Amino acid sequence: MQEQNRPLGFLVLATATAFTATAGVLLRWLDEPAGWRTIFYRSLFFALTLIVWIAVTRKGRMIDAIRSVNVNGLLCALVFSISTISFIFALFLTTVARTTFLNGLTPLLTGLLAWFVLRERISPATWFAIVLALVGVFLMTSEDLTGGNLMGDALALGSSITASVMYVSIRRARAIDMVPSFVLAAFITAALAAPWIKDFSISAHDLWICAALGIFQLGFQYVLLAVGVRHLPAAEAALTTRLTLIFAPLFAWFGAGEVPGQATLAGGAVIVAAILLHGFWTLHGEARRAKLRPTGG
Numbered sequence: 001m002q003e004q005n006r007p008l009g010f011l012v013l014a015t016a017t018a019f020t021a022t023a024g025v026l027l028r029w030l031d032e033p034a035g036w037r038t039i040f041y042r043s044l045f046f047a048l049t050l051i052v053w054i055a056v057t058r059k060g061r062m063i064d065a066i067r068s069v070n071v072n073g074l075l076c077a078l079v080f081s082i083s084t085i086s087f088i089f090a091l092f093l094t095t096v097a098r099t100t101f102l103n104g105l106t107p108l109l110t111g112l113l114a115w116f117v118l119r120e121r122i123s124p125a126t127w128f129a130i131v132l133a134l135v136g137v138f139l140m141t142s143e144d145l146t147g148g149n150l151m152g153d154a155l156a157l158g159s160s161i162t163a164s165v166m167y168v169s170i171r172r173a174r175a176i177d178m179v180p181s182f183v184l185a186a187f188i189t190a191a192l193a194a195p196w197i198k199d200f201s202i203s204a205h206d207l208w209i210c211a212a213l214g215i216f217q218l219g220f221q222y223v224l225l226a227v228g229v230r231h232l233p234a235a236e237a238a239l240t241t242r243l244t245l246i247f248a249p250l251f252a253w254f255g256a257g258e259v260p261g262q263a264t265l266a267g268g269a270v271i272v273a274a275i276l277l278h279g280f281w282t283l284h285g286e287a288r289r290a291k292l293r294p295t296g297g
Contacts, residue, residue, distance in 0.1 A: 009231025013240040014275075016224035021247030022217045024096050025255040027088070030206050035092050037202060038210055039085055040193040045214025046222075047186035050179055053223055057179075065180040073181035076169040080185040081192060083162035084218075086155040094152025096252065100245055102156035104137035107242060109164040117168055120233050129278035133242055133271050140245065140267025167237055170229050178226045186218075236278070245271050 027033065054065045069077070090099045107130045114120040170178050202210070229237040246268050252258040260268070 005231050006236075009228045009237065010240055012224050012228030013232065013237055014243055016221045016228060017241050017243040018247050019217055019221040019224070020241070021244040021251055023087070023213065024091060024248050025251045026209055026213050026217060027091055028252070028256045028258075030209050031203055032206055033092060034197075035089050036193045036196040037200065038206075038213070039088050040190050040197060040200075041202065041207065041210035042088075042213040042218065043084075043186045043190040043193065045211045046218040047183055047190070047214075049215045049219030050183045050186065050223070053219075054179060054183070066183065069181050069184055072169050072172055073178060074184070076166050076178060076181045077185035077188055079162040079165045079169065080182065081189040083159045083166060084185075084189060085192065086159035086162065090152045090156035090159060092152075093155065096248070096258075098153055099156040099159075100140065100248065101137050102153060103160045103163070104134060104242060104245060105157070106160045106163050106167075107133060109161060110167045110237075113164050113168050114171065114233065118172060120171075122233075125278065125281050126233075126236055129274045129281075132274035132277075133245075136267045136270030136272075136274060137242075137245060138267065139270055140249075140264045167229065170226065171233070171237070179223060182222045182226065240275065240278075242271060243275055 027038070030038065054061075058065050087099070087103075090102075111122045111126070111130060115122060225241075228240075232240065249258075249260045249264055249268060253260060
């Protein structure tokens with residue numbers, strides 16, 4: 001089994017969140033926000049990014065990479081497709097705050113699912129960080145809990161549940177490169193979106209936005225995700241990616257002029273504290289275990 005490097009996993013996943021957090025601001029920049037069409041072109045650019053990555057890392061052996069997708073990889077691809085479609089439409093149908101709140105449930109759901117499926121022990125420190133992060137998410141969205149669309153809320157919750165399934169699926173097969181599964185997922189998502197598109201024509205501006213969503217917001221994110229999540233227990237991986245709850249409001253602030261309110265800033269501070277405390281606890285535990293390991297002589 002592949003040796004785990006938990007500090008590396010934490011740093012890689014923290015970087016991945018910076019890319020995923022651009023989704024909201026990029027969607028706000030669309031001239032014509034058409035949901036299915038955006039999902040379609042975003043998925044194609046996502047697939048292209050991962051194909052280039054595989055071509056470089058596997059020296060062009062694309063067929064072998066696709067053949068390496070096992071049952072876990074197929075499950076990961078299917079739940080990714082459901083999760084990403086739900087997430088995009090949630091952002092279109094309800095507020096970013098409500099979507100963020102419901103997606104904030106992912107660490108807790110992942111921890112429970114990993115305990116049930118993988119029998120992974122969830123440490124008290126991780127549970128404390130999860131609860132603290134959820135408190136922060138509640139504070140962040142407390143100023144906007146009365147608005148929103150019910151269908152959007154349901155889609156956001158569905159995105160959170162399927163993301164939890166994806167984390168556990170990757171974790172169960174962490175010795176296998178899961179990037180080819182994301183290639184399959186991208187094409188599945190595009191195929192699911194295509195029948196709902198009446199007009200595939202798109203402006204150059206919106207095409208560039210879709211390219212940014214597919215290449216940077218998804219492509220770079222999931223290359224890092226596939227690497228980083230193999231080095232952390234599922235609940236810790238999901239918790240680390242909640243840094244997007246901080247990055248996303250900042251990007252919206254600077255990129256779309258959406259100034260966060262006091263509740264958003266207060267909740268963000270609590271979430272940052274939870275993530276950093278948990279990160280330092282992980283690094284400290286890794287250092288302590290390294291000292292206790294017997295040295296060869």
